Amino acid sequence: MDEKRLDEIIEKYPYPAGRTLGVLREIQIQERHIPMDTLKLVSEKLDLPLSELFALVTFYSFFSLKPVGEHLITVCMGTPCHVKGAEKILETLEEHLGLSGEVQDGKYLQTTPDNKFTVEIARCFGACSMAPVLHVDGELHGYVTPERIPEILEMYGWKR
């Protein structure tokens, strides 16, 4: 992200409360990830240690240091979802999307080669009564079964 666009984002958050997360959130949305160079620039401009920003970006699952695909699928791996078969849901997604299932840099974040879908895992969206659940672009899908995965993917442009 160039400096001018970053300055425009920063100008939208003149007050300290919520500023850092707001700026990072806008970068994530515009760039589909937080480039390391941009993070360094944010650190200079907001006068915050890079380590602090890095800790925020790696803590919140919404942020990613690597580019994510057009659609972000977040599979819940909290205990109630796990008990109701979340592992099988993840495996089925990997099979259909041709993902390897590897964990990289301590984070599960897999993107299809055509950059259409990224799959990540998270713990509990507070919708345990509908377990197992997943989010696609923030939209909740509950009572998911492996059989329903193709139908859900098709809603976001996946073709069998």
Ligand code: FES
């Ligand atoms: S454990 Fe999955 S929504 Fe709570």
